[in-house]
Amino acid sequence: MTNTAAASVSRPKRRFKLTKRVFSYPYVLFMLLFVVIPLVMILVNAFLDTDNNLTLDNFADFFTDSSSLIILANSLLVGVITTAICLIIGYPLSYILSKMPSGRVLVLFYVLPMWVNFLIRTLATKAIFIAMDVNLGMGTVIFGMVYNYLPFMILPLHTTLSSIDRSYIEAAQDLGADNSTVFLKTVLPLSVSGIISGITMVFIPTISTFAISQLLSNGKIFLFGDSIQMKFEQGLYGVGSIMSLVMLVFVLVSNFIINRASRKSGLSIGRSLW
Numbered sequence: 001m002t003n004t005a006a007a008s009v010s011r012p013k014r015r016f017k018l019t020k021r022v023f024s025y026p027y028v029l030f031m032l033l034f035v036v037i038p039l040v041m042i043l044v045n046a047f048l049d050t051d052n053n054l055t056l057d058n059f060a061d062f063f064t065d066s067s068s069l070i071i072l073a074n075s076l077l078v079g080v081i082t083t084a085i086c087l088i089i090g091y092p093l094s095y096i097l098s099k100m101p102s103g104r105v106l107v108l109f110y111v112l113p114m115w116v117n118f119l120i121r122t123l124a125t126k127a128i129f130i131a132m133d134v135n136l137g138m139g140t141v142i143f144g145m146v147y148n149y150l151p152f153m154i155l156p157l158h159t160t161l162s163s164i165d166r167s168y169i170e171a172a173q174d175l176g177a178d179n180s181t182v183f184l185k186t187v188l189p190l191s192v193s194g195i196i197s198g199i200t201m202v203f204i205p206t207i208s209t210f211a212i213s214q215l216l217s218n219g220k221i222f223l224f225g226d227s228i229q230m231k232f233e234q235g236l237y238g239v240g241s242i243m244s245l246v247m248l249v250f251v252l253v254s255n256f257i258i259n260r261a262s263r264k265s266g267l268s269i270g271r272s273l274w
Contacts, residue, residue, distance in 0.1 A: 085142070
């Protein structure tokens with residue numbers, strides 16, 4: 001009886017493990033088709049010329065092209081400015097909403113634009129600028145970036161600020177801390193994870209985006225994503241692949257720096273609290 005019972009218990013466990021493995025197959029297939037294979041193709045094309053011969057000229061063409069390097073620098077600058085503006089606007093707004101009883105409902109109004117295709121939002125923004133006779137340029141491009149990516153800053157910030165344990169704030173107040181001290185010594189350190197998540201969700205998509213800059217500048221401003229698209233449309237797959245790899249390196253390095261900052265902030269939070 002004991003052996004029979006043990007066998008009956010082990011069979012459901014094996015079936016459960018088998019079921020979990022089967023459900024993972026579509027995910028593995030998706031990653032293989034739409035992540036691994038495209039990356040391999042980009043890597044291979046980076047070392048091929050137009051006649052499919054091995055070459056390193058694609059690297060030389062990119063790194064000696066001053067216009068491509070300027071576009072890359074402009075993309076990084078736009079990404080930094082957009083992220084900074086989103087943080088400056090998003091943090092106070094998220095902090096206020098986190099203290100309101102109806103904050104969870106109100107934050108939906110800021111997240112709703114995420115449910116609409118960004119291209120439609122950008123075209124609508126362009127139509128408003130044209131109707132108001134606004135000169136399209138770098139200012140309108142940054143406005144469009146902030147408009148499109150601000151919800152990605154607000155959502156993690158609001159989630160983090162809303163989940164802060166009130167006992168920490170009450171303990172600081174009991175020790176005689178005023179509102180500014182409570183914020184700087186308690187609330188701000190505990191919200192660092194939300195800040196880092198928001199920066200990640202805004203900066204990385206911003207430096208790799210395309211179409212927004214062209215639409216909101218009437219084609220006068222090209223960012224790195226636009227340049228990559230143009231190279232592939234022109235049939236310059238080698239140079240386009242090199243540029244894609246450069247963008248991938250910047251994304252990986254940004255992720256690494258942000259993750260390191262997140263770990264360090266997590267270690268230092270305890271020191272900054274009461």
